[in-house]
Amino acid sequence: MSEVRRRLAGAERLVVKVGSSALTTAGSGLDVERLDSLVDAVVGRVRRGTQIVLVSSGAIGAGLAPLSISARPRDLATQQAAASVGQLALAHAYAESFGRYALTVGQVLLTSDDVVRRAHYRNAQRTFSRLLTLGAVPVVNENDTVATEEIRFGDNDRLASLVAHLIGAEGLILLSDVDALYDGDPRAGGTRRIAEVRSESDLAGLAVGRSSSGLGTGGMMSKVAAARTAAAAGIPALIASAGEAPCALGDAAVGTAFTHAATRMSARRFWLGYAAGSHGRLHLDDGAVAAVVGRRRSLLAAGVTGVDGDFQAGDVVDLVDPSQAVVARGVVAYDVTELPDLIGRSTRDLPPDQRREVVHADDLAPLPH
Incomplete structure (x- = not known):
């Protein structure tokens, strides 16, 4: 096992991000069975003594079915309406699922201001620190109900990388409907899975696209960008399938791992480089x-x-x-x-x-x- 995977497997504080496509479907909304499977994997790692912050997409997707909307809406007002309905359903589902293990969850809704403005940044740090000290599992999402530009251009992959540095995480795990980074479109066949990204040269010439589900705002491009951001700041990262969450959160022997910089970037330099507008x-x-x-x-x-x-x-x-x-x-x-x-x-x-x-x-x- 490589050094970066050993670090992920032994990390005492992790940020885990799960995409909309792993939790919701356009026709049926929130898939509770998938959510429960994710929670099972997270709890398994928590019981090993790891503190986990869960960055979860899916609010808009969870709100589509209750509002009888068949596909992700394009207009902002309908996106915000779906998020309003879906966020409540998503939070309730997580509370119920973690409740099976007598674990408390805390909902944290963020906008870019909360990580871009340094005063907000420090306040968010204190909130996360206290929640983790009290044994709760913070569940984070963008505040899509009131966000404007964030819905159109942002994604939770970037948010997860910012949260990872904010809380002093020792690893970032990005889970979606794609099991790894490939040197081409894996649906076309004849492509090679990239097991580990050690430097920028490993990414040269790669074409990475958007989500195939139509439910998420991100895709492999946003995941690679988030993993690179974390790695440059000294945080190892892993891209894997949500279906392989037990392994990703176990020995980290799946997906694509991103080797991290030798030294962790200071909070100020990280803010300058990746958070500030x-x-x-x-x-x-x-x-x-x-x-x-x-x-x-x-x-x-x-x-x-x-x-x-x-x-x-x-x-x-x-x-x-x-x-x-x-x-x-x-x-x-x-x-x-x-x-x-x-x-x-x-x-x-x-x-x-x-x-x-x-x-x-x-x-x-x-x-x-």
């Missing part, structure tokens, strides 16, 4: 990219070739290389209106009150390509 872009030349990413230096005006967006000093911005790839994120020290007169100029040629870094090294988070 970006307000614009700074375009860098090759020398600046080498300094910022390779040598972890501050970004100076001389290395900036252009700016996009509408930001003020103190906002988070993306730093992009000449090929337009985002290589880092950071807190900018200037308003967008100030930078055009400064870009490309040496620090010594600037007025004394503007001889500061565009983005200081302490406020930078380099990102993997």
